[in-house]
Amino acid sequence: MDRYSIIQNKNQREIVLLKSFPCIWNRCSFCDYTLDNSDSEEEINRINYEVLKNITGKYRVLEVINSGSCFELPIGTLEKIRDIIRKKKIEKLFLESHWCYRNRLDEMRDFFKIPIIFKIGVETFDYNFRNNVLIKNAKFYRPEEVREYFDSPCLMVGIKGQTKEMIENDIETLLKYFSYGTINIFTPNSSKLERDDELVDWFKRKYSYLDDNPNIEILYNNTDFGVGD
């Protein structure tokens, strides 16, 4: 499992994939990342401290992800990240959180005291597909509700059952309401959901121009940030 990488092409930054306590929701139908979660604070911190040693501060920007939300990182890990931010003069942090923690994001801002770009796994702005098929438990109706808390939605593209219209609306909404975004092309995993290759091919043809958008990152494979396995 690669847990440290440097993203060079857009929004240059270092990224770490840390270990964490179990995801609070843990029920999204497309997700098997939570296999990386652990109940052992000692194990989590031991692994994370090693990973965090890689950070050089090269770009003064750091992204921290885990298989869940940043609120599931133990305090020891959070304090270590804060030490590194100070020592390496990091000026901007990217963190990720589930919708259910939306009223707690300022806790992280107060703790780290540097600007934070908050990502959220929206997957789709289609309420029904998001909550009844992907079982995301993110029960908002309008993008403005998300924008009130978060800066950067992550979308999922290429799951059987999704439609072109849904994806067109998702991309349009992303570009209209948000300054940043990540689009994940679904990679088949141990979940029951299947990939729709025809939809993925169509997306690649129609939206290849997004490769030139500096604030939209497309992960054609889920390891494109250089972390994961």
Ligand code: SF4
């Ligand atoms: S919230 Fe994230 S980590 Fe948790 S089950 Fe859903 S996709 Fe997986």
